[in-house]
Amino acid sequence: xxYIGVQSQNQVSxxxxxxxxxxxxxxxFFDLVQDVPGFNADNVLVVINNVVQHPYDxxxxxxxxxxxxxxxxxxxxxxxxxxVIYVTHRGVGTLNITPAAGTVDSVALTDxxxxxxxxxxxxxxxxxxxxxxTFTLSEIPLNSDSISVFVNGVYQKPxxxxxxxxxxxxxxxxxxxxxxxxxxxxxHTIRTGVVHVADKSVTxxxxxxxxxxRGNFTVSGTTTTVxxxxxxxxxxxxxxxxxxxxxxxxxxxxxxxxxxxDGGTDIFVVADGGIISSDITMATNKKIxxxxxxxxxxxxxxxxxxx
Numbered sequence: 001x002x003y004i005g006v007q008s009q010n011q012v013s014x015x016x017x018x019x020x021x022x023x024x025x026x027x028x029f030f031d032l033v034q035d036v037p038g039f040n041a042d043n044v045l046v047v048i049n050n051v052v053q054h055p056y057d058x059x060x061x062x063x064x065x066x067x068x069x070x071x072x073x074x075x076x077x078x079x080x081x082x083x084v085i086y087v088t089h090r091g092v093g094t095l096n097i098t099p100a101a102g103t104v105d106s107v108a109l110t111d112x113x114x115x116x117x118x119x120x121x122x123x124x125x126x127x128x129x130x131x132x133x134t135f136t137l138s139e140i141p142l143n144s145d146s147i148s149v150f151v152n153g154v155y156q157k158p159x160x161x162x163x164x165x166x167x168x169x170x171x172x173x174x175x176x177x178x179x180x181x182x183x184x185x186x187x188h189t190i191r192t193g194v195v196h197v198a199d200k201s202v203t204x205x206x207x208x209x210x211x212x213x214r215g216n217f218t219v220s221g222t223t224t225t226v227x228x229x230x231x232x233x234x235x236x237x238x239x240x241x242x243x244x245x246x247x248x249x250x251x252x253x254x255x256x257x258x259x260x261x262d263g264g265t266d267i268f269v270v271a272d273g274g275i276i277s278s279d280i281t282m283a284t285n286k287k288i289x290x291x292x293x294x295x296x297x298x299x300x301x302x303x304x305x306x307x
Contacts, residue, residue, distance in 0.1 A: 016088055016089065016090065017034055017088070017089040018086060018087070018088050018089075019032055019033055019034065019086065019087045019088075019089075020085070020086050020087075021072065021085040021086065021087060022085075023078070023079040023080065023081055023083050023085060024081055025078060025079075025080055025081035026078050027078055028073065028074045028075070028076050028077055028078040028079075029062070029071050029072060029073040029074065030071070030072045030085075031064045031065075031070050031071050031072075032044075032070045032071070032072055032087060033070075034070070034089055035068055035069050035070055036061045036069045036070065036089070037069065038069070039060075039061045039062065039063070039069045040061065041055035041056050041059060041060050041061050042055050042090075043061075043089065043090060044061070044072070044087050044088065044089055044090060045087070045088040045090050046058070046059050046072065046085070046086075046087050047085070047086055047087075047088075048079060048083050048084070048085050049083055049084055050084075058074065058075075059072055059073060059074050059075070060073050060075065061073070072087060106189065109190075113190065114189055114190065115139060115187040115188065115189060116186075116187065116189045117138055117139060117186075117187045118184055118185065118186050118187070119135075119137050119138050119184070119185040119187075120182070120183070120184050120185075121135050121182075121183040121184075121185075122179070122180075122181070122182065122183070123177040123178050123179045123180055123181030123182070123183065124179040124180075126173075126176070126177055128176065129172070131175070131176065132172050132173055132174065132175060132176065133172075133173040133175070133176045133177045134170050134171065134172045134173070135170070135171045135183065135185075136169055136170060136171075137164070137169040137170070137171055137185060137187075138169070139169065139187055140167065140168065140169045141164050141169075141187065141188075143164065144158035144159050144162065144163050144164050145158050146187070146188050147164065147171075147185055147186060147187055147188065148185070148186040148188070149161070149162050149171070149183070149184070149185050149186075150183070150184045150185075150186075151177065151181055151182070151183050152181055152182055153182075156173075160174065161173065161174055162174065171185060251272070253272075254272050255272060256269055256270060256271050256272065257270040257271065257272060257274070258270040265279075266279065267279050267280060268280060
């Protein structure tokens with residue numbers, strides 16, 4: 001059959017290829033036989049029990065184990081084993097394609113990826129920190145290599161003649177400049193897309209349930225609440241720097257208030273109600289020293305000594 005006009009051989013995907021997905025009641029994603037170009041959910045029509053599913057809200061396309069755009073993902077919602085699912089590859093949606101190398105110009109970049117700003121300072125504008133001259137830049141550079149610094153037209157070597165800290169806009173020279181110096185700082189045009197979270201903006205919901213702190217950990221708040229069993233694999237040292245008690249144990253349960261063990265054997269136990277039982281033997285070279293009334297016998301007090 002003849003056609004009028006230019007016939008294009010470029011297809012987004014084979015039109016209307018149909019796949020049947022068999023759920024098992026536990027899996028929330030399925031690897032398709034055919035690629036979904038551009039990982040675009042609009043390029044497939046997903047139907048469950050004859051109900052059309054909405055792209056992105058009900059499902060997305062992700063990479064399979066080989067990195068191919070074949071994984072149909074239901075966002076953690078596992079279809080029932082009795083569901084009937086089929087997928088039709090439509091090939092009509094827009095594509096998310098990585099542009100060819102060298103085709104992205106500065107106009108296509110967002111403002112946080114391009115700059116080209118030049119900060120100009122006089123030597124008299126500097127501040128002195130530990131005998132080094134410092135200047136405040138108009139932008140926060142990624143590191144010392146992401147800016148070019150000139151003093152009186154002479155290029156300065158990064159880290160040798162100056163430095164900047166990654167989250168700081170402070171330019172620090174290795175030494176002092178004089179008041180008559182002219183300093184120009186050129187911010188490189190292509191910048192990083194890495195951003196830092198704002199101070200005090202990370203909440204507990206952003207933290208993993210299991211956190212390992214490999215360095216020292218200091219808590220300086222007034223009250224620390226621990227709602228778990230604490231296991232200490234090294235010595236526990238309590239230094240009381242205030243005027244309150246050094247250690248206070250307030251038991252609200254019916255178990256022992258305190259229980260000291262040696263190799264799993266009870267040595268000193270304070271039971272519920274305050275009854276003390278112990279298996280402590282005092283060293284023979286130690287003595288009990290009297291302070292105030294000691295071993296007093298009266299009608300109100302009694303003492304017993306035995307072997």
